[in-house]
Amino acid sequence: MREISSSVTFEIKAGETVPMKIARSTRLKVNCGAVWVTRSDDTEDYWLESGHTLRLRRGERLWLSVEGGPEAQVAFAVPARADVRALDWLMRLGDRFGMRLRDGWRTV
Known part of the structure; x- marks a missing residue:
């Protein structure tokens, strides 16, 4: 089996x-x-x-x-473990926030 x-x-x-x-x-x-x-x-x-x-x-x-x-x-x-999915989500969120922060500094 x-x-x-x-x-x-x-x-x-x-x-x-x-x-x-x-x-x-x-x-x-x-x-x-x-x-x-x-x-x-x-x-x-x-x-x-x-x-x-x-x-x-x-x-x-x-x-x-x-x-x-x-x-x-x-x-x-097989779905990824919950802790791996949470870490990936936080990384994507950080990337998005970081991108907006950099764009905001350029316009100042």
């Missing part, structure tokens, strides 16, 4: 079933093709086509398969 703990993109061939375990909350996106998704602890199955996404919870098991097409490409995107 493949474990997903980071952002990754890969292809699934027709007739292939790929079992997975989700180590961190992530988002599944189908880049091309169509994918049949079965999730643990979920009575529903999902048919995702190109461009569709599905949020996945940490610890759940997943089975992906392709039916009726040659292959599909899927991408797992």
Whole structure:
């Protein structure tokens, strides 16, 4: 069983079933093709086509398969940690403030 703990993109061939375990909350996106998704602890199955996404919870098991097409490409995107996102936001804010401050000094 493949474990997903980071952002990754890969292809699934027709007739292939790929079992997975989700180590961190992530988002599944189908880049091309169509994918049949079965999730643990979920009575529903999902048919995702190109461009569709599905949020996945940490610890759940997943089975992906392709039916009726040659292959599909899927991408797992793990969000950045909250502290990393906050630091990036502060850096962007500082850059914007600094830019305005410099522009203000030039006009004086």
